[in-house]
Amino acid sequence: MKFLTQAIVACVVAATARAATPEQWRGRSIYQLLTDRYARTDGRTTAACDTQNRDFCGGTWRGIINRLDYIQRMGFTAIWISPVTYNIPDRTLYGYGYHGFWQQDLYKLNDHFGTAEDLKELSKILHERGMYLMVDVVANHNGWNGDWRTVDYSRFYPFNDQKYFHRYCPLLNYSNQTEVEDCWLGDSKVVLPDLNTQDSSVVEQYGKWIKELVSNYSIDGLRVDTAKLVDKAFWSSFQQAAGVFCSGEVFAGDAFYTCDYQNSLDSVLNYPQYWPLMLFLNSTTGTSGPLLDSLSSMQSTCKDVSVLGTFSENHDLPRFASQTDDMALAKNVLAYTVLSDGIPIVYAGQEQHYSGYADPDNREATWLSGYSQESELFKLLTAVNSVRNRALYLDESYATYHIHALWNDPNTAVFRKGYDGYQIISVITNKGASSGSWMLTVENVGLAPGKNVVDVLTCKQITVGDGGYLVIVMDGGLPRVYFPVDAAKGSGICGL
Template sequence: MLPLLLSLLAFNLRPAFAATAEQWRSRSIYQIITDRFALEPGAVVNECNLADQTWCGGTWKAITQNLDYIQNAGFTAIWISPVNQNYQGPKTAYGDAYHGYWNADISKLNEHFGTADDLMALSAEVHRRNMYLMVDVVVNNVMSTSLKPDWSTYYFTDPADYHPYCPVDFSNITSEQDCWLGDTTVPLPDLNTESASVVSKYGAWIQDLVQTYSIDGLRIDAAKHVKPNFWPGFAKSAGVFCMGEVFDPLVANVAPFQGASLDSVLNYPLYYALVAAFGLPGPQNMSALTTVLTQGSAYQDTTVLGNFLENQDIPRWHNLSVDPQSHYNAMTFSFMSDGIPIVYYGQEQGFSGNADPFNREALWPSNYTNTTSYQLMTTLNQLRNYMINTTDWATQKTNVLTSDQHGIAFQKGSVITVLTNIGSPAQNLTNTAFQSPWSQGTVTIDVIACRQFVVASSGYLEVEYTKGGVPVVLAEAGSLQKSGLCSTVFTALHDSSTGPAAVAQSSALRSLRASLGMDSLITLLLMTSLGFGSGWLM
C-alpha cells in the first residue's frame, strides 16, 4: 500500500518543466492544428473538405503516434492548438470549432481531441524524446453566436467579467484592447482583464493547466488585444516561457510586448519583410529585410523571437510565392538568423491554401512524404542543433555582411548564410563580394550542397546566379566533423588517395541536391582572384 501511496503523491506533486526563455532559445518548433495533423489507426478517413469548416478527426493520441515524423526532421519542440473546451452548439456560419480558438469553459478539455490521459500521454512522450511542449492559449476572449450570450456556459460566468460590446476600431489601440473581435455573426466577447477577479481566476487556471500537463511554454493568441499590464502576472502564474501573438507589421508596435510583459513575440515584422524580399512574384525588396534587422535593437532579445513563414492566420507561402527557391531561401533565413524557427505543419509538403479556412489542410493525404522541403528543414535543424550544442551560436547576433536588390549575406556565430530572391530562372548577375572572417587556407563547407571551398589570400566571397539561385550556408569544415553533416566530404578530406573531387555522394544527398536544383540551377564561385580556391565537391 505504501508504494502505491508514494506513487500517487509523486504523480500529484510532479513539477512542470518550467522551461525558460534561455532554454527555448535553443529549440525549433513544429506547429500543429490538432484536428488536421494525424488520424489514429482505424479512424474513418474523410475528405476533410476545407470549405465545410468542420471536424476532420485529428487527436492528441494521433500526434503522439506520429512524433517520429517531427523529430526525424530535427525539431525539438511542438506547438499544439488550444486544448480547452470550445463552443459546442449547432454549426455556425463560420463552421465548427475544429481549430480550438473559440473558448467556452476553459476549465475543461476539448473532448474532440481526446481525454486528459491522452494529453498527459502526449506530454510524457514529447518529454521522453527530450522535446518541449508548447500549448496555444486564448485569453483575450470567448466565442458566441449572439451579442447577448448565455454567460453560464463559460468559465467566466459573471457579465461584469467582460467589456461591454463595441465593434473594434483597428486604428485605435484602446478599442483593440476593449472591444469585441469577430463580428455580429460570430462575436468574440472580450474579457475584462483589468478586473481583479478575472486576473485571479486566470492565474489559477493557467497555473493548473501548466502543472497538470507538464507544459513547457505557451503561445498566447491575440496578446496585442489585452492591456500589457495584465501579462506579467499571468506569465508569473504560468511559470513557463510565454510567446505572444502581436499581429502587426511594425517593429515599433510589436517590440514593447517583449520584456516586462512577455518573454517573446511572434516576429510578424520579419514575416512581412521576408514576403517582400523573397516572394515571387513580388517587389523583391531586400531592403525591407535589412530595415527590420536594423530595427532589432528595439527588442529586448531577438534570439528568442518566433520566426515563421506560415501559420493558421495567413496564406501559405506557396500561395503567395510560386517559385520553390523563394521558399528555400526565406526558410533558410528563418533558421539561420536570430530567433526560434517555427514551421507550420504542411509547410514541408508545399501546401498552398489561402487564408482561413483554406490554410488548415489535413496532413494525412500527403502520406508524410520525405519532400525536398522536409529534407532541407532536416539539414538546417541538424546544423542549428549542432552549433547550439557545441558553441554559443544561439546567443550570437546576426551580422549582415552585404546586401543588394537580389541577395543578402549574413553571419551568425561561425556560420555564413548567402541568400537570393532571384528564384529558379537563370539570372546574369552576381551578388556583391564581401570579406569573409576566415583566414587563408581555411576549409569551408556549404552544408546544403556539401561542397568544399578553401579560403585563399584575401577571403572574399562572391556568388554568381547565372543558373538560378539556391541558399548557401557555409561553416568551417573543422567545426563540422562531428556534426554528421556532409559525411562524404569529410571522408574525402581524410582520403588522400582519392581526393575531394573523386568522392561519390550518398543517394540521399544526390536526391536533395537534385531536388533543390544544385546540379542545374546554381554556380557558386569562390573566386581565386577574390581570395578563394576554385575547388569544390560536386
C-alpha cells in the same frame, strides 16, 4: 543523422525540465501544428478533409504521438499545438471550432482531440525525446454561437457572469488602443465576448487556471493568442502565474509597438520582420533593403531578439506557396526562417509546399501529404535544422548572436551568424529558379584563409581565400548555407 539526437539531448536542457525559461527556449526550433489537422489516431493518410467545410477532420493528441518521428527527423525540438480547452460545441455559420479559439470552459478539455491521459502522454513522450511542448492559449475572449445580444454567460466557466466581460462594442479601429483592448471581435454569426482583464477577479482566476494547466500537463511554453488585444499589465501577471516561457501574438508591423510587449511577455512573434521578408522573397521583384532594415530595427528595439518567434507561415496567413510556386523561393524563405535571429517556427505543411491561400484553405490536413520525407523542402529543413543544432551543440551562445549582412544587393543578401571559426554563412536570394548561374565574392567572412567550409544543402566544399573571402557560385536561385568542415565533423552533416 547521428548528429540530430546528439544535439537535441546534449545542447538543450534535460527532458525532465518542467519550467522552461527563455534561456532554454532560445535554442529550440518549433513545428507548429493544428491538432485537428496534423495526424489521426487511426493513422489514415487518405481521410478526407475539406477545409471549406470548416469541420473537424479527426486529428488528435494520440495522432501527434504516433507521428513525432516525422517532426523530429526534420530536426525540430519543440511542437506548438492548438488550444486544448472546450469550445463552442455546436456548428456555427462559420463551421465548428476545430481550431480551438472559441473556448467556453477553461477547465474542460476539447474531447475532439482526446483525453487528459492522451495529452499527458503527449507531453511525457516529447520530454523523453528531449523535445518541448508549447500550447496555444486564449485569454482575450470566449466564443459564442450568435450575436452579442444572445450571449448566455452561464454557459461559460469560470467566467459565467456578464460582470467578467467588457460591455459590448465592436472592434473597428485598430489604431485606437483602448478600443483594441476593450471591444469585441466577431460578428452576428460568431461573437467573441471580450474578458475584462483589468478586473482583479479575472486576473486571479486566469492565473489560477494557467498555473494548473501548465502543471497538470507538464507544459514547457505558451503561445499567447491575440496578445495585443489585452492590456500589458495582465500579461505580466499571467506569465508570472504560468511560470514558463510565453510568446505573444502581436499582429503589428511596427517594431516599437511590437517590442514593447516584450516588457510584459518573454517573447513575441516577429511580425515586423514577416512582411519585409514576404516583400523580398515571395516574388522575384522584391528587394532586400526592407528586410535588412527590419532586421536592424528589431535588433536595436527589442529587449531580446534571440527569443522572438521567427516564421514565414502560420494558420492566420496565406501560405507562401499560394503567392508563388517557385520552389527556389520556398527554399530561400525556409532557410532564412531557420537561420535568422530568434526561435524558428515552421507551420505544418510548409515542408510539403502546401499552398492554401488563407483561412480556411491554409489549414490543410498534413496527413494528405503522406508525411513524405522525400519532398525537397523536408530535406532542406532537415539540413538547415541540423546545422543550427550543431552550432548550438558546440556553443549554446550561438543563439544569442545577432545575424548580420556581410554583403547585399537588391536581390541577394549574404548573412553571418555565430562565433569566430564556427559561424553559419547563408546566402539568400529572390532571383528564382530560372535565374541561371552567377558568382559572388564576399570579403571579410570572419574565417581564416585556407579554412574549408561545406554548403550543407549541396555538400560541396569551398575554401576561404587569402584575405578571408569566399567565392560563391549561385545556381538556379537556390540558397547556400556554409559551415566550417572541422566544426561539422562527427555530426553526420554531409557525411562528415
